[in-house]
Amino acid sequence: MASLQEPWLLENGNLKGTSKEMRHGRTAHNMSSSSLRKKSDLTLVSKVRCGMLRHLLTNLQEVILGTKLSVLFPAIPLAIAAQCYGFGRPWVFALSLLGLTPLAERVSFLTEQIAYFTGPTVGGLLNATCGNATELIIAIFALWQHKIELVKYSLLGSILSNLLLVLGTSLFCGGIANLGQEQKYDRRQADVNALLLLLALLCHMLPLLFRISGGSAALTAVPTLQLSRASSIVMLIAYIAYIIFQLVTHRQLFEAQEESEEDDADVSEETPVMGIWSGIVWLVGMTAVIALLSEYVVGTIEDASESWGLSVSFISIILLPIVGNAAEHAGAVIFAFKNKLDISLGVALGSATQIAMFVVPLCVTVAWILGIKMDLNFNLIETGALAISIITTAFTLQTKEMPSTWVTLIPRPESPQLNRIIS
Amino acid sequence: MDRHYSQVQVASDLENGDVNFKVGLNRNNIKEVCVNGKTPQNISSSIMRKKSDPMLVSPNVRFQMLGHFLTNLQEVILGTKLAILFPAIPLAIAADYYKFGRPWIFALSLLGLTPLAERVSFLTEQIAYFTGPTVGGLLNATCGNATELIIAMFALYQNKIHVLKYSLLGSILSNLLLVLGTSLLCGGLANLRKEQRYDRKQADVNSLLLLLGLLCHMLPLMFRYAIGEGTSTAYSTLQLSRVSSIVMLIAYVAYIFFQLKTHRQMFDSQEEEEDEEEKAVIGFWSAFTWLVGMTIIIALLSEYVVGTIEAASDSWGISVSFISIILLPIVGNAAEHAGSIIFAFKNKLDISLGVALGSASQISMFVVPLCVVVAWAMHVHMDLDFSLLETGSLAFTIIITAFTLQDGTSHYMKGMLLFLSYIVIAACFFVHKIPQNQISEGKPFTGLFAA
Numbered sequence: 001m002a003s004l005q006e007p008w009l010l011e012n013g014n015l016k017g018t019s020k021e022m023r024h025g026r027t028a029h030n031m032s033s034s035s036l037r038k039k040s041d042l043t044l045v046s047k048v049r050c051g052m053l054r055h056l057l058t059n060l061q062e063v064i065l066g067t068k069l070s071v072l073f074p075a076i077p078l079a080i081a082a083q084c085y086g087f088g089r090p091w092v093f094a095l096s097l098l099g100l101t102p103l104a105e106r107v108s109f110l111t112e113q114i115a116y117f118t119g120p121t122v123g124g125l126l127n128a129t130c131g132n133a134t135e136l137i138i139a140i141f142a143l144w145q146h147k148i149e150l151v152k153y154s155l156l157g158s159i160l161s162n163l164l165l166v167l168g169t170s171l172f173c174g175g176i177a178n179l180g181q182e183q184k185y186d187r188r189q190a191d192v193n194a195l196l197l198l199l200a201l202l203c204h205m206l207p208l209l210f211r212i213s214g215g216s217a218a219l220t221a222v223p224t225l226q227l228s229r230a231s232s233i234v235m236l237i238a239y240i241a242y243i244i245f246q247l248v249t250h251r252q253l254f255e256a257q258e259e260s261e262e263d264d265a266d267v268s269e270e271t272p273v274m275g276i277w278s279g280i281v282w283l284v285g286m287t288a289v290i291a292l293l294s295e296y297v298v299g300t301i302e303d304a305s306e307s308w309g310l311s312v313s314f315i316s317i318i319l320l321p322i323v324g325n326a327a328e329h330a331g332a333v334i335f336a337f338k339n340k341l342d343i344s345l346g347v348a349l350g351s352a353t354q355i356a357m358f359v360v361p362l363c364v365t366v367a368w369i370l371g372i373k374m375d376l377n378f379n380l381i382e383t384g385a386l387a388i389s390i391i392t393t394a395f396t397l398q399t400k401e402m403p404s405t406w407v408t409l410i411p412r413p414e415s416p417q418l419n420r421i422i423s
Numbered sequence: 424m425d426r427h428y429s430q431v432q433v434a435s436d437l438e439n440g441d442v443n444f445k446v447g448l449n450r451n452n453i454k455e456v457c458v459n460g461k462t463p464q465n466i467s468s469s470i471m472r473k474k475s476d477p478m479l480v481s482p483n484v485r486f487q488m489l490g491h492f493l494t495n496l497q498e499v500i501l502g503t504k505l506a507i508l509f510p511a512i513p514l515a516i517a518a519d520y521y522k523f524g525r526p527w528i529f530a531l532s533l534l535g536l537t538p539l540a541e542r543v544s545f546l547t548e549q550i551a552y553f554t555g556p557t558v559g560g561l562l563n564a565t566c567g568n569a570t571e572l573i574i575a576m577f578a579l580y581q582n583k584i585h586v587l588k589y590s591l592l593g594s595i596l597s598n599l600l601l602v603l604g605t606s607l608l609c610g611g612l613a614n615l616r617k618e619q620r621y622d623r624k625q626a627d628v629n630s631l632l633l634l635l636g637l638l639c640h641m642l643p644l645m646f647r648y649a650i651g652e653g654t655s656t657a658y659s660t661l662q663l664s665r666v667s668s669i670v671m672l673i674a675y676v677a678y679i680f681f682q683l684k685t686h687r688q689m690f691d692s693q694e695e696e697e698d699e700e701e702k703a704v705i706g707f708w709s710a711f712t713w714l715v716g717m718t719i720i721i722a723l724l725s726e727y728v729v730g731t732i733e734a735a736s737d738s739w740g741i742s743v744s745f746i747s748i749i750l751l752p753i754v755g756n757a758a759e760h761a762g763s764i765i766f767a768f769k770n771k772l773d774i775s776l777g778v779a780l781g782s783a784s785q786i787s788m789f790v791v792p793l794c795v796v797v798a799w800a801m802h803v804h805m806d807l808d809f810s811l812l813e814t815g816s817l818a819f820t821i822i823i824t825a826f827t828l829q830d831g832t833s834h835y836m837k838g839m840l841l842f843l844s845y846i847v848i849a850a851c852f853f854v855h856k857i858p859q860n861q862i863s864e865g866k867p868f869t870g871l872f873a874a
Contacts, residue, residue, distance in 0.1 A: 195840045198823050202844055206851045213811040223854040230850040238843050245836045
């Protein structure tokens with residue numbers, strides 16, 4: 001049961017499934033402290049300093065130790081120290097990468113805590129927006145340092161890793177673990193995501209074809225840029241429509257996973273672990289740390305690449321997303337083991353859709369504001385890999401009545417293969 | 424009731440060769456025209472006409488003939504909501520005669536073509552009453568996209584092969600993404616709480632046909648990339664295109680046979696609701712005469728459109744590719760588009776799909792190969808090699824449509840995404856100015872310059 005903690009970062013605005021892990025996940029001591037806090041929470045803030053200190057400590061414990069990944073937290077001060085004392089830059093890179101892993105998971109946790117106070121719709125929006133906060137912050141820093149290739153690579157890698165690696169391992173493990181059982185999922189939700197991804201593919205494909213068929217790069221640069229910006233606006237519109245579709249008009253499509261949780265878990269209380277203000281303060285703090293580490297990562301990636309003998313594209317397409325998605329990945333696999341494929345699909349596809357339809361166009365728009373010329377023209381091999389993964393995923397999730405068997409691990413072997421090609 | 428019937432009437436140009444269904448629609452036409460739409464005088468005259476029709480063909484009474492003629496005129500000219508656009512036709516001719524600006528001629532001709540496209544379908548259906556279901560179905564299937572066909576022929580005649588390719592491609596794209604997308608979007612929003620279902624077998628057949636069409640466009644393109652440009656490549660591309668065209672025509676004939684003979688029931692699902700009397704509004708010969716006349720006017724306007732497209736493009740600052748891929752098909756499909764949306768509002772998605780997909784597969788499997796064959800007969804070197812960007816858009820369009828129609832249900836998000844895809848493609852061709860100039864001046868992309 002302790003392994004249940006990771007799925008907090010479902011991005012689908014599902015608020016209910018988050019509370020029960022609080023109680024199962026920790027030690028008995030933890031449980032008791034959390035029950036104590038629940039009663040005295042409001043009074044503690046207005047009480048004496050001793051109580052305030054206690055509150056702070058409880059908070060700290062909740063936030064820092066509330067995840068299995070907290071063993072990786074020491075990497076954060078180490079990374080900062082390594083930077084300050086002028087250690088080797090590959091070391092800074094490796095430590096920052098490790099430090100980012102638990103932070104990514106914690107941000108989702110804090111977002112959900114805040115979502116308790118804002119009601120389901122705003123909460124859903126918050127979850128949907130902050131779900132891939134790490135990727136977004138890294139991308140913005142890379143943009144700031146004019147490393148546009150890095151932005152493109154890391155976002156592309158995140159989509160690929162979600163679609164092939166996370167989904168592939170989930171279906172594979174789920175298939176192996178539930179060999180005798182039928183494994184079903186609701187394909188309507190998968191269909192919507194696949195269609196959104198196809199639209200994203202179109203937006204990446206057209207600038208590429210443009211460049212290839214248009215002849216000289218000088219002539220096509222301006223139209224490509226214009227087209228990319230127009231496409232980004234269209235993608236953002238599509239994403240807004242998708243959010244409305246998901247949170248307002250067609251909630252029932254996305255709520256399938258909720259019921260299954262209520263029967264085995266307690267339907268009872270779902271109370272936040274901390275107050276809204278401490279949640280916000282923590283969130284701001286975390287974001288600042290993420291930003292710091294992201295800056296290290298972006299600044300040292302070339303040195304790491306040189307000293308390790310790996311290409312920058314391999315590091316940013318393969319390594320970065322694996323680390324950034326580690327928590328999500330674990331959650332998806334765990335739910336697949338329990339034969340709850342809807343949730344696994346929601347994690348993997350939702351995250352991929354969000355990056356493709358929200359983070360990528362947002363980066364283009366931000367670049368536009370900053371006066372940087374970023375277009376949607378990923379190169380041929382990257383766009384090809386993206387096209388293959390989207391189409392493969394769409395076909396994998398096609399079958400109507402047939403259960404997903406572990407033969408659907410087809411996407412998974414494909415991912416190392418693609419990695420080879422790319423690196 | 425009035426509104427209902429007049430809306431139905433706009434949609435009367437379904438191209439899916441489904442005769443019975445059309446007949447049913449026409450019955451609505453009659454009602455609309457006779458009972459709701461016009462004056463009582465009109466009703467009586469139409470009743471009179473119906474009785475005295477055979478007599479009139481042998482010219483006995485001149486007065487009655489005049490009445491008959493006027494009724495006919497009213498039926499044909501005013502029988503559509505788009506009739507307000509008819510004045511554009513004489514204006515276009517006048518503009519050409521008095522040497523107005525060429526962009527004006529282009530715009531007016533385009534406006535004038537809109538109602539004509541709808542009327543040709545109406546007349547084809549009238550003729551179909553007299554010919555029996557099979558010939559009628561054939562006629563409907565063939566004349567469904569008469570406007571596109573005539574424009575294409577004129578472009579071929581004037582050796583503007585790129586305009587021809589663009590306009591046909593644009594017609595496919597607009598049917599699959601714009602017409603289908605807006606239909607599903609409006610239908611989804613109007614029936615938010617209801618389930619929206621359709622028969623996916625019909626959609627599947629059309630998707631397969633479109634995929635075959637895609638293959639026939641893709642191979643010549645790859646040919647050029649694999650072997651490189653040169654006279655020998657141009658020659659073999661041309662041969663391949665001609666063979667592919669013949670194969671596509673065979674596939675289309677098989678499709679017509681499948682649709683009208685062996686698997687009627689698959690396409691008949693929409694029929695059930697209408698089961699009253701079905702009668703022709705006008706006689707065979709007058710319909711035939713009208714059809715010939717309309718075709719001549721369409722030909723005239725098409726000639727204007729094709730002849731002035733470059734001038735319009737220059738003076739408006741819009742590329743020829745955008746005008747012919749986006750604007751031309753929107754105008755040509757306006758009537759179909761409206762009909763398709765109206766049926767989607769009523770949650771009759773089968774009909775909307777029939778309109779959009781039927782039209783797209785007809786253009787891709789019949790009009791395009793026919794153009795290649797006609798060009799062959801005229802010794803014009805036209806191949807199936809649309810260039811990379813166009814073929815890429817086509818491939819994407821067909822794949823996303825096939826994927827959208829996979830599961831037999833619909834919601835507004837699907838329509839929204841198709842529509843947004845169309846916007847992206849339109850934006851792409853809008854900014855596509857520079858390469859377009861290169862293509863038409865320098866590179867032998869179209870086969871036109873290889874001749």
